[in-house]
Ligand code: UD1
């Protein structure tokens with residue numbers, strides 16, 4: 001059996017890494033195809049080093065572009081590789097443009113598609129990610145979903161339950177496997193050299209950072225927050241628009257805000273573990289925060305990870321200045337509320353998602369279910 005992994009961005013490298021390790025461990029043949037959507041050292045290569053992954057066998061080198069052009073170039077490159085490599089299954093992860101491109105090309109070549117983190121829905125089609133995951137699920141044969149709620153989304157869409165595997169999220173596998181390594185190797189906390197409690201922030205979602213008013217409201221909240229140091233590893237998309245909208249220097253000059261370049265995964269795990277609160281619009285960080293017992297405020301009005309909210313570990317604050325500042329103040333003032341959020345149960349499994357996914361793929365292969373027939 002041969003597996004083709006498609007990755008393109010920071011979170012895909014992180015969440016695919018436990019699966020790549022598992023496939024490697026079992027001696028299964030595989031190829032690693034990087035679309036090149038993320039290409040800065042600190043958005044891509046850093047993670048290959050941190051996670052001890054082999055260099056990709058192919059890098060399509062798509063770079064940054066409009067969605068249409070980026071997806072088209074990825075599809076052309078992926079098609080060429082799949083035609084020559086002839087894998088039995090293509091694995092895509094999450095909701096980026098690589099997921100759409102990879103799933104669509106594989107399905108048309110009659111190659112089985114396994115979607116890791118399938119079935120998530122925000123029910124907000126203005127998000128490029130929602131289009132990507134919905135389109136990918138049309139092309140998917142094996143659906144690896146993190147939770148029962150996610151499986152239900154797919155049942156409502158008429159997916160055969162025999163093809164749905166509830167495995168937990170590989171983000172937990174990655175977190176558990178790397179936290180010990182990180183605690184030995186990372187010196188991020190001494191490098192940061194900040195005294196007092198830390199609030200860590202990430203912000204990159206197109207609907208927040210490309211929209212001047214939403215970004216302005218979030219920045220206002222950050223400037224108003226007191227009693228915490230804000231550590232902010234800034235995504236390149238956000239650097240670009242903060243500068244474009246003339247908001248970068250305001251943040252840089254605020255004494256309680258520490259803007260840094262994106263950091264490696266091991267450093268980020270340690271930063272999160274040492275944070276009193278996370279504020280984010282990231283998908284993966286909503287999951288990691290509840291895994292690491294850090295209360296999370298999410299800068300969105302909806303989430304495809306509602307389990308985190310239902311469990312009590314995550315609050316949706318949108319881009320509303322008052323909601324952001326009042327929730328931070330409440331968490332700082334009321335230890336009972338803080339502790340309750342911290343104690344929220346992790347809905348994303350026990351760190352064995354990658355084993356379960358590879359088991360399911362091997363079973364499907366042995367039963368001839370990866371052969372796509374009319
Ligand atoms: C992409 C994904 C998003 C995911 C995020 C993870 C899509 C549609 N979006 O968003 O779902 O949450 O990755 O971080 O697939 N840039 C650089 N260097 C890089 C990469 C990007 O400078 O290495 C800059 C470019 O100016 C680029 C901008 O960031 O135009 C946005 O990058 P892009 O890959 O289009 O989208 P992300 O916001 O990273």
Ligand code: UDP
Nearest residue numbers: 010011014233262263264265268282283284
């Ligand atoms: N992350 C990192 N360094 C950073 C910021 C984030 O290693 O400076 C990791 C984080 O641990 C998580 C992943 O990147 O696993 C989330 O990626 P991102 O927020 O870019 O994408 P999303 O999950 O929203 O698709």
